[in-house]
Amino acid sequence: MRKMILISLIAATALPSMADARRGELRHDRREIRQDRRELNQDRRELRQDRRRAAYIAPVRGWAYRPLVRGYRLQPVFWGPRYVVDYHFYRLHAPLGYERWIRYGDDLLLVDIRTGRVIEVIPNRY
Numbered sequence: 001m002r003k004m005i006l007i008s009l010i011a012a013t014a015l016p017s018m019a020d021a022r023r024g025e026l027r028h029d030r031r032e033i034r035q036d037r038r039e040l041n042q043d044r045r046e047l048r049q050d051r052r053r054a055a056y057i058a059p060v061r062g063w064a065y066r067p068l069v070r071g072y073r074l075q076p077v078f079w080g081p082r083y084v085v086d087y088h089f090y091r092l093h094a095p096l097g098y099e100r101w102i103r104y105g106d107d108l109l110l111v112d113i114r115t116g117r118v119i120e121v122i123p124n125r126y
Helices: 002-050
Strands: 099-104 107-112 117-122
Touching: none
Parallel strands: none
Antiparallel strands: 099 107, 107 117
């Protein structure tokens, strides 16, 4: 009988300490999760600030926007590095060899840089 009482006393004192250890681990895990969420939100804010839409600056003085169609031939100043767009960000298909996605006003154009011909037009995407 004494052994049973002794075992029950040991179990009664050991169980709360194990539960406290688990609670401490849970608190620690929750803190880590909250910290990870904060870091993720901060990264998202920084990404949004980096990708803010800049105003379109025309490469030629006196330029006025007009909608373009497939087959139109652009001057080389319109597809310089300043106007090339990251096609991953806009979920566009990857350009082939001599093709580039460029910004033209608020439109995105796929241009063959050898000839200057517009291959594809996506209006009002920027």
